[in-house]
Amino acid sequence: MNEQPRPTRRNEIRAQNETLILRAAEKVFAEAGFGGATMQLIADMAGLPKANLHYYFPTKESLYRRVVQDIFEIWLQAAAAMDDAPGPVEGIGAYIDAKMEISRRHPDGSKVWASEVMHGAPVIQDYLETTLRDWTRGRAALIQRWIDEGRMAPVDPNHLLYMLWATTQHYADFGHQIETLNGGRALSDRQWQAAKESVKQIILRGIGAL
Amino acid sequence: MNEQPRPTRRNEIRAQNETLILRAAEKVFAEAGFGGATMQLIADMAGLPKANLHYYFPTKESLYRRVVQDIFEIWLQAAAAMDDAPGPVEGIGAYIDAKMEISRRHPDGSKVWASEVMHGAPVIQDYLETTLRDWTRGRAALIQRWIDEGRMAPVDPNHLLYMLWATTQHYADFGHQIETLNGGRALSDRQWQAAKESVKQIILRGIGAL
């Protein structure tokens, strides 16, 4: 899957405009939610006429769906960090690092996902029931294996996973609140590093892996 | 403040209708977001004509603001659990218990708050900058005191607070996802208990308080 189309001028334009639209859409959906976002606003932000958006994405929902799928793909890739690790310290540590990095680089995507789930996942329910459920089962089993091997304390793997998602995504989804509490300034490099370390330290010690 | 008006028939009706509207509004705002919610839908859910809503709440935004304020009040009250505690185990443990209980009892309010913050807190920015900031400073100082007294490991108090918020509110905001991963069934009493215990155990051990 995902074979690249021949790089002709046509395909180049298409790819470029799709990217332009998706970037703008991610931002607008994140800032206003699905209901509050308007195609006109997305069009303006992308610098294209509204009718052109409907040429590439027939409906608002189809555009939205793509935005949600994209962030989900990014998260799935980050999960690989956990797989080929010798133990919980490396595996979960790397997973936290990866998810925190995503929260920093793709805060808008994270917010769109959060919004979607909060509203009952009307357009990606199938993902939750298939891909996400399978992924979760696999990692829960991996964690259970670590527990059985005595490499960490016996904690419920599912609740541990929820905690990992919650803490890391919080820095994206509630970034505005954190920024406000930080004196109105975005977290600096140093502060992001400290956040990562804090999260890793508390969780890894919390599961008895340190 | 907050003195009760004399309980005449008039005031009774007013109080009753306001509650009816606020309850419906909380649900609709949580399910559809501010932009997606419609006054008509809220009216239908409350069993009142739309024009009647505008009698009690002049604009959609004023109604929304009340909903957000209400959940914030509830959270502030829960925070008291942390104050008069001898140490981190009791204080933070009680705070987690209280916040988890709120996530269970008021999931819609939590979602509305999350939405509001995610979208840049357009209507409650002043709360973040005053009440929340003050509250946060106070608790961070309390945690720092516990650290200085050697009752817990030296962790950044702010990041610990973020983690507490993230993990507890996750069970409300991402309740739908958790439910889906739980086989489509809402968490049972037993499972909620297990969730509470898991969160408390990992965090309290994570901060070296156990």
Place this chain on the structure above:
DNA sequence: CTTCAACCTGACCATACGGTCAGGAAAAGA
């Protein structure tokens, strides 16, 4: 009973939204 203020609501309005479409411009292929 009378008066007055609070409460209620069907009908209405201006606006903004998602989406359509006809027709033109530009690139690709023959």
Place this chain on the structure above:
DNA sequence: TCTTTTCCTGACCGTATGGTCAGGTTGAAG
């Protein structure tokens, strides 16, 4: 060059939304 396909867009449309208002009803006060 000629033809075909893809790309582009201003103008338009039906609908739904937040909000208004005139006029009626109900409860309280004297």
